[in-house]
Amino acid sequence: MEYVHDIISALSKQGYRLTPQRLMVVSAIENSEDHISAEEIYSQVVVRYPNVNISTVYRTLELLKRLGLVTETDLGGGRVRYHPADKGHHHHLVCQECGAMIDLDESLLGPLQDALLREHNFIADLRHLAIHGRCVDCRR
Amino acid sequence: MEYVHDIISALSKQGYRLTPQRLMVVSAIENSEDHISAEEIYSQVVVRYPNVNISTVYRTLELLKRLGLVTETDLGGGRVRYHPADKGHHHHLVCQECGAMIDLDESLLGPLQDALLREHNFIADLRHLAIHGRCVDCRR
DNA sequence: TTGATAATTGCAAGTAGTTGCAGTTACAAT
DNA sequence: ATTGTAACTGCAACTACTTGCAATTATCAA
Known part of the structure; x- marks a missing residue:
């Protein structure tokens, strides 16, 4: 409830326009309890601003990702979430x-990151990693 | 050039039909030097069997993946490849x-797999992992 | 305030893949 | 060889984005 303005001011400071569409997308992300999907953001925004286009939502998400203000997580099976x-x-x-x-x-991935650098000279970008598998409750 | 028949016989052995479409998808994957895309498979098959549908290619790939006969790798940016x-x-x-x-x-991921099991009781499926980052040549 | 203008948006068409369903067909059993 | 039938395919519509372009608009400077 605080960093709404951090994202907004970061956008403004870097010369991006504060359009009503952007403000609403940002607040939808902020006000969601957990991770939110693009479609959920869209349907929240469209209530107050009926002629937004879904492509504006995607373009805003793309911008926020690029500026490092929002994180995208691909949960697999077509489920992509933002926070x-x-x-x-x-x-x-x-x-x-x-x-x-x-x-x-993050600490669990440190050793892997080190090994990749050492053995392959590869700088791994592990920021938005989703590892798939089976949780405690679903193990047989 | 050998395991074409392994995939075919694995399908047959497990009760799946050997349709001409499937045989052609399999041979396209086999005959590709490196990793091949769904669209490339389709355009190879369509030459010899003009009314195949791209959905058949995707359904065949889905089947081969599920049976563990073909591996899918998501290279990011919409590039998905099969081998x-x-x-x-x-x-x-x-x-x-x-x-x-x-x-x-694979050995580089062993310690991570162990740590996830130990600390989160999570059985990680790391088989088809693609890690993104920057290679030697592109480092500044 | 008003204008200029480049950033941003809406729209429509495109890409990559998925899905329901009716029709076809590989394969086993006769 | 013929036939029954469940597996499979083609089709058309749909999902989840993406993109080019012309129209709109937030912002700055006058």
């Missing part, structure tokens, strides 16, 4: 059985 | 700059 970047926890474990999402501490 | 599963090397490093693909040894 404010400063809420932290960028990694997710996604259960293929029940869809449960477990937040993952 | 026979028994060619091994299931992990890939994908350069976000130049698109280069580096094959990754």
